[in-house]
Amino acid sequence: MSTHPILAALRRHKAGVILIALQIALTLAIVCNAIFIIGQRIDRVNRPTGIDEANLFVVSQQWVGTPDGDGPDAVDKIDSLLRADLDTLRRLPGVESVAPVNSMPLNNSSMVNGITLTPDQKDSTLSATMFLGDDHLMSTLGVQLVAGRAFTAGDVIHQAFRNDTLPPSVIVSQATADKLFPNQSAIGKTIYSDSKPTTIIGVVKLLQSSMVESFAKDSDYYTIIEPIRQDGDNSRYVVKTRPGQQAQAMEAARAALFAANPQRVIDAERGIRSFADIRHRAYRADRGMAILMAVVCLIMLCVTAAGIVGLTSFWVGQRHRQIGVRRALGARKIDILHYFQIENLMIAGGGVVVGVVLAVGLNLWLMSQYEMARLPLMYVLIGMVALLALGQAAVFVPARRASRVSPIEATRAA
Amino acid sequence: MFSYYLELALRSLKRSPGLTLLMVLAIGFGVSASMTTYSVFRAVSGDPIPWKSSQLFVPQIDIWGPTSRRADGKPANAALDYTDAVAMMRDHRAKLQSASYRVAPTVQVPGSRQHPISVSGYAVYSEFFPMLDVPFAYGSGWPVDADTNQAAAVVISGKLNQEMFDGQNSVGKTLDIQGKDYQVVGVLGQWDPQPRFYDVFDTGGFDTTSNDVFIPFTRAIAVGMNNAGSTSCNANPAETGFVGLQRSACVWIEYVAELDDAAAVQAYREYLNGYALAQKSAGRFNWAPNNSLLDIPAFLDDQHVVPSDTKVSLMVALGLLIVCLVNTVGLLLAKFLRRSSEIGVRRALGAPQAAIYAQFLTEAGIVGLAGGAVGLVLTGVGVFCVGLVLPTDIAALAHVNFSLLLLTLVIAVVSAVLAGLYPTFRASRVQPAWQLKSN
Numbered sequence: 001m002s003t004h005p006i007l008a009a010l011r012r013h014k015a016g017v018i019l020i021a022l023q024i025a026l027t028l029a030i031v032c033n034a035i036f037i038i039g040q041r042i043d044r045v046n047r048p049t050g051i052d053e054a055n056l057f058v059v060s061q062q063w064v065g066t067p068d069g070d071g072p073d074a075v076d077k078i079d080s081l082l083r084a085d086l087d088t089l090r091r092l093p094g095v096e097s098v099a100p101v102n103s104m105p106l107n108n109s110s111m112v113n114g115i116t117l118t119p120d121q122k123d124s125t126l127s128a129t130m131f132l133g134d135d136h137l138m139s140t141l142g143v144q145l146v147a148g149r150a151f152t153a154g155d156v157i158h159q160a161f162r163n164d165t166l167p168p169s170v171i172v173s174q175a176t177a178d179k180l181f182p183n184q185s186a187i188g189k190t191i192y193s194d195s196k197p198t199t200i201i202g203v204v205k206l207l208q209s210s211m212v213e214s215f216a217k218d219s220d221y222y223t224i225i226e227p228i229r230q231d232g233d234n235s236r237y238v239v240k241t242r243p244g245q246q247a248q249a250m251e252a253a254r255a256a257l258f259a260a261n262p263q264r265v266i267d268a269e270r271g272i273r274s275f276a277d278i279r280h281r282a283y284r285a286d287r288g289m290a291i292l293m294a295v296v297c298l299i300m301l302c303v304t305a306a307g308i309v310g311l312t313s314f315w316v317g318q319r320h321r322q323i324g325v326r327r328a329l330g331a332r333k334i335d336i337l338h339y340f341q342i343e344n345l346m347i348a349g350g351g352v353v354v355g356v357v358l359a360v361g362l363n364l365w366l367m368s369q370y371e372m373a374r375l376p377l378m379y380v381l382i383g384m385v386a387l388l389a390l391g392q393a394a395v396f397v398p399a400r401r402a403s404r405v406s407p408i409e410a411t412r413a414a
Numbered sequence: 415m416f417s418y419y420l421e422l423a424l425r426s427l428k429r430s431p432g433l434t435l436l437m438v439l440a441i442g443f444g445v446s447a448s449m450t451t452y453s454v455f456r457a458v459s460g461d462p463i464p465w466k467s468s469q470l471f472v473p474q475i476d477i478w479g480p481t482s483r484r485a486d487g488k489p490a491n492a493a494l495d496y497t498d499a500v501a502m503m504r505d506h507r508a509k510l511q512s513a514s515y516r517v518a519p520t521v522q523v524p525g526s527r528q529h530p531i532s533v534s535g536y537a538v539y540s541e542f543f544p545m546l547d548v549p550f551a552y553g554s555g556w557p558v559d560a561d562t563n564q565a566a567a568v569v570i571s572g573k574l575n576q577e578m579f580d581g582q583n584s585v586g587k588t589l590d591i592q593g594k595d596y597q598v599v600g601v602l603g604q605w606d607p608q609p610r611f612y613d614v615f616d617t618g619g620f621d622t623t624s625n626d627v628f629i630p631f632t633r634a635i636a637v638g639m640n641n642a643g644s645t646s647c648n649a650n651p652a653e654t655g656f657v658g659l660q661r662s663a664c665v666w667i668e669y670v671a672e673l674d675d676a677a678a679v680q681a682y683r684e685y686l687n688g689y690a691l692a693q694k695s696a697g698r699f700n701w702a703p704n705n706s707l708l709d710i711p712a713f714l715d716d717q718h719v720v721p722s723d724t725k726v727s728l729m730v731a732l733g734l735l736i737v738c739l740v741n742t743v744g745l746l747l748a749k750f751l752r753r754s755s756e757i758g759v760r761r762a763l764g765a766p767q768a769a770i771y772a773q774f775l776t777e778a779g780i781v782g783l784a785g786g787a788v789g790l791v792l793t794g795v796g797v798f799c800v801g802l803v804l805p806t807d808i809a810a811l812a813h814v815n816f817s818l819l820l821l822t823l824v825i826a827v828v829s830a831v832l833a834g835l836y837p838t839f840r841a842s843r844v845q846p847a848w849q850l851k852s853n
Contacts, residue, residue, distance in 0.1 A: 015840065019744035023737055030733040037726070064520045064530045065593040113650075122481060161640070163654035194650040233640065258529075265520050265532040288803035289723050292451070293730065299443045300734050306436050307741035314433075314748035370722040 006343050009319075016311055021351035024387055027304045028355030029362050032383040034293040036363070036375050041286040047220075049105040049279075050173070050206030052142025052240075055096075056275040057250050058104055059089070059237045064263045066233050075160045078231040081261065082158075088260045089237055092252050094245030099137040100229050101238045102130070103210045104275070106282035110210035113164075115224070117180065119195040126179050127219065128172075129209035132228040133238075138171070138204065140240045146174060148187040148202030151227040155201075161232025166193055171202035175221035212282045246274060301390060308394035312340065316402040323402055324409025333403040340399035341392060348391035352384045359383065415769075416776065423777035426753070433749055434781065437742050437830075441785025442792055444738030445826045449789065450796030451724075451731040453818055454804065457811035458620065459720045462607035466547065467710035470611070471671050471679065473502070473686055476704035477663055478648045488706055491646060492717060493615040493665040498689075503539060503631075507685045508671035509678065512542035515667050516616050516643030517634055519592040521627065523578050530590070533574060534642065535627035536613070537634035543569070543600075545672045546612060551575075553585035553600035556630060560599075564633045568596040574626040575601045592639060596629065608811055609719045611710045613668045616643030619719035620807040641666045683707055721808065739833045742781070746837040750774055754844050761846035774838040775831055782830025786823040793822050 010017050066078055082100060089098040103109050111132070114124030131137070135151040148171070157167050170191075177186035177200070186200045207223040241249045250272050257266065266272065316323070323336055363375035427434040461467050475498050476489035484490050494502075499513040514536045522530035542548070543555030552575075556567040568589055575584055584598045609619035617623075629639075638656050643666060651662030659666065673679045683705070690703030708716055750757075757770060794814055801809045 015747055015836070016744055019740055019747065023740045023744065026733065026737045026740065030730060030737070034730055062518070062520060062532050160654055164650040165654075196650075262529070265530055267532060284803075285721075285723060285805045285808075288800075288805065288809075289727065291803045292727050292800075296447055296727075296730050296734050299447060300737050303440045303443065303734075303738050303741050306440070307744055310433055310436050310745050311748055314752065318752070366726065370726060 003342065003346065006339065006346060010343065010346070013315065016315070017347050020308060020311055020347050021354065023304050023307055024348050024351030024391065025355035025358055027300050028352055028383050028387050029358035031297050031300060031387075032355075032359040032375060032379050033362050033366065034297050035383070036379050037372075038290045038293050038297075039379070040373065041290040045283045045286050047208065048206060049208040050143055050204070050221075051105060051208075051275075053275045053279065055241045055243055055246055056141070057239050057241070057246060057253075057272060058101075058107075058275065058278065059239065059253055059257070059266070059272050060234065061085075061236075061257065061264050061266045061271060062234045063261075064265060075158070075231045078233070079158045079229060082229060082231060082235050084260060085235065085237065085257060088256050089239055089253060092239075092249050092256055094241045094249045096240045096242055097136050097140045098237055098239050099133045099140040101137055101236055102132040102230050103236070104238065104278060105208040105210060106212055107210050107278050108212060108282065113193045113224075115176075115180065116192045116195075119192050119197065121192070126176065126222050128176055128222045128224045129211070131207070131223060131225045132230050133225065134229050135227065137225065137238070140238050141207075142240070143207050144205040145171075146203050146205045147177075147185065148200070150202060151225075155227040156229060157227065158229035158231055161230055161234075164194070166196050166198040167226050167228055168198060169201040169227065170198050171204060171225045172200050173207045173221055173223045174203055174205055175218065176224060177203045179218075179222065250274065304387075305390055305394040308344065308391055309398060312344065312395050312398040313401070316340070316398045316405075319402075320405055320409050321412070323405040324407055324412070327405060327407035328410040336403040336405070337399050340395055340402055344391050344395035344399075345388065348388050352387055355387070356380055356384065415772070419773045419776040420780070422773055423780050426749070426777060427780065430749065433745055434784075437745050437781050438784040438788055440738040440741050440745075441782060441826050441830055442788025444735040445785060445789035445822055445829070446792030446796050447731040448728075448735045448825070449793040449818060449822045450800055451728040452821075453793075453797050453814065454800060454808065454812045455720070455724050455728045456818075457813070458609070458724050458808055460608075461711060462609055462611045463546065463710065466672075467611070469672055469674050470545070470710045471508075471673050471682070471707050472710070472713045473669055473671060473682070474706040474708075475686065475690055476701065477665070477699065479699065479701045482648050483704070487704070488716075489704055490648075491665040493644075493646065494667045494669050495663050495665050496660040496667060498693075499667040499669055501689070502669065505685070505689070507682055508673055510541040510545035511669070511671040512539040512545060513631055513667050513669050514538040514542060514612060515631070515634075515641050516613065517627070517629070517639050518642035519627065519639060521574070521578070521592075522590045524588055524590045524595060531577070533626040534623045535625050535629070537631040537639065538628050539631050542612075542628070542670075545670065546607075549603035549605055551601045551603040552583045553598070555628075556599050561630055561632050564636045565630055566594065566596045566633060567599045567630060569600040569602060569628040570598055571602045571624060571626045572604065573624055591627065591629065592637070594637060609714060611714060612670050613643070614714065614717045614719060615665075615668050619714070619717070620811070622807045622810060635660070679707070724808070735829065739829050742830060742833040743836055746778060746781075746834050747840060750837045750841040751844075753841070757841055757844040758846045758848070761844065767842040770842040770844075771838055774841050775834055778830050778834025778838070779827055781834075782827035783823070785830060786826030789822050789826050790819055793818070 063081060086098050086100060089095060102111060111130045112127050113130050115126055115128050116124050134156045135153050138150055155169050159165060172186060180186060180191060181189055186203055189200050190197045191200060206221065209220050209223050253272055254266055359380055366372040474489050477495055477498065478491055482490045503513050517537050518532060518534050520530040520532050522528060540556050540558050540561050551572055555569060556565060560567050568591060575581060578589065579587060584601060587598050588595050589598055610617045610621050640656050645664050645666045647664035651658040651664060653661055673682050686705040686707060687703045690705055693699050797812055797814050800812055
């Protein structure tokens with residue numbers, strides 16, 4: 001079919017054509033970017049932490065009336081309380097292993113140190129999140145050692161909360177090792193924090209940091225494990241239970257800790273938390289944003305489809321007589337159907353081309369204002385195809401109605 | 415005349431119920447999506463202390479020097495270290511001022527058999543309360559000399575007062591905080607400013623943690639009550655422990671000063687400059703003063719307190735509204751031009767263009783009003799759903815109120831009338847002679 005008559009007809013409806021095309025262009029621009037945001041959020045939420053999350057729970061508690069100050073007596077006193085708590089938790093039914101820990105992946109509270117390769121280096125090579133725990137920490141978390149050795153009881157030191165002395169040995173994540181020592185083994189290498197040295201004795205495959213920023217970054221996996229029991233007036237324990245026994249163990253933990261030593265506070269809500277809960281909270285904003293974007297996209301696509309149906313229906317009504325004339329002159333039903341389908345394809349095609357420009361423009365603007373990544377071409381291509389398909393789907397009903405116009409209409413007055 | 419147009423409009427809308435419904439729904443959805451996201455945006459970008467925010471200032475001193483500055487050259491430390499905070503309190507150059515840091519002590523009523531509970535609060539100076547217009551249900555803040563005497567005084571929240579003293583007037587009673595006795599001097603009324611402008615450093619802005627205790631800063635330092643907020647260091651403290659933190663260049667103390675007029679602000683800037691120069695000549699810094707003194711709105715902006723998610727979703731929702739309006743323009747155009755012959759007759763009978771404008775804009779306005787009504791319901795649903803999906807600290811702030819509902823209606827009507835302008839313009843240009851002839 002020649003497109004000439006279609007173009008000629010469109011020229012008589014400039015305003016309507018421009019409005020549909022504009023609507024399609026705006027929809028494409030916004031939906032592409034919104035779906036890209038959704039995709040990014042889903043990717044972020046699905047990132048692995050590197051730990052074996054099932055069957056883990058975390059106890060955060062605060063002692064009452066522990067000795068003030070940071071003298072060796074106070075530290076030793078707190079350390080004995082801490083070791084007693086570890087024992088208490090270990091003896092609970094269903095508990096497989098327990099370790100003290102300063103923070104957990106995704107729980108938004110972290111200790112970050114600048115790491116350098118020489119003692120007098122000015123700018124640090126990377127900022128790493130430090131996880132402090134004992135020789136049971138790695139097995140409790142279930143992180144996977146890929147090189148070197150794990151900590152033994154002999155590696156573990158204990159010190160006061162605000163004592164930042166580095167232990168002689170640390171274990172780093174693969175991402176940290178690759179960043180510090182690209183293309184070589186990190187095992188046995190010395191690194192510095194605040195000009196003080198420590199030696200890398202092991203590398204774990206993956207361990208995510210505590211902070212959940214709005215956008216995924218490589219630095220989210222720059223983590224270092226230090227064999228330190230930290231003795232402050234707060235303590236945190238990570239507990240791994242046997243499958244299916246987590247709920248009972250969480251229930252029993254509170255009672256057992258209070259029975260062993262009542263001079264403490266365990267917050268009713270936040271004191272004992274499963275890791276699933278920590279993960280849920282960490283990504284609440286991302287899920288919310290993804291849902292919001294999805295709802296807006298859905299409404300926008302529906303409105304655009306409905307707009308196409310409405311305007312095409314109007315045109316069909318307006319051209320009843322002309323359609324009748326064409327039918328009377330021998331055009332088949334399918335020709336009329338195709339006419340409206342091709343017309344829509346041309347309008348939508350124009351809209352989509354403008355929409356691509358708008359989509360890229362909007363993305364560039366978002367990149368300049370917020371921490372947005374570049375919109376991959378794939379999203380734009382899929383968006384183009386989707387909107388053309390939406391146009392075709394929307395035009396089908398009015399176009400079919402047009403194809404059913406009887407040739408007798410040609411003889412009737414408009 | 416208006417009632418006649420109203421009747422015409424209703425009749426016309428009834429004639430094509432499908433198209434009308436489509437326009438009403440498009441406007442309803444567009445407006446409600448915008449209003450729902452706007453309710454969140456409004457909640458997080460609001461001024462927490464509007465009557466005074468331009469007189470409250472947050473000073474920052476560049477204590478880490480050129481190697482640690484932000485990309486824009488400002489100091490990277492968004493809080494103060496102990497040395498400077500205490501020196502600035504001692505110099506006392508503002509009308510009112512207070513350094514503060516976050517504490518999380520355990521509290522219990524002395525002699526009670528209940529388990530102690532852990533609460534969150536701040537160590538502050540006496541001027542904190544009058545400066546921030548903190549409301550009291552009972553009593554007041556502590557006197558200035560309590561700061562110097564390191565008095566064991568405490569101001570508690572109404573919530574803690576309810577838990578500890580059954581909501582009675584507890585002024586004068588004793589509360590055990592971290593194993594030591596404190597005398598209650600005041601009980602707060604309802605006070606939950608969001609964002610927490612006096613502590614963006616620890617909270618990032620929004621915080622659902624209740625601030626239950628306020629104790630004198632000097633007392634908290636004297637008893638070694640640890641900083642429960644963030645600590646940010648450019649180098650590890652040379653000495654360990656809380657005392658080591660106080661002697662270090664780590665930042666962990668927030669500071670607010672009240673400066674009532676431009677002259678006071680200028681004088682305070684000069685004071686900070688002089689202070690930094692003195693520190694330089696004392697050998698503590700080896701760089702030129704690089705201070706910052708921002709009022710609360712500017713400081714909140716500087717610290718990016720409004721989450722970028724909120725802004726992006728507001729803009730996407732506004733995009734939806736625009737798409738809905740373009741859609742409405744198209745549909746109104748179709749609808750109005752379908753009635754060309756009717757317009758022709760009216761014009762031929764003497765109706766001026768203005769009458770055509772009035773008639774069709776009335777019709778657009780009615781569509782807008784109906785869209786607004788749908789939008790009201792959907793906005794209510796939207797704000798409720800936002801509470802289910804967004805982070806609690808932000809969702810808790812979004813709410814429906816009269817001004818939001820009014821705005822929803824106004825935006826719906828205004829946007830529908832705007833959308834009706836071009837179709838009406840086209841309708842008013844219909845040539846009566848041509849229409850009459852072609853029929």
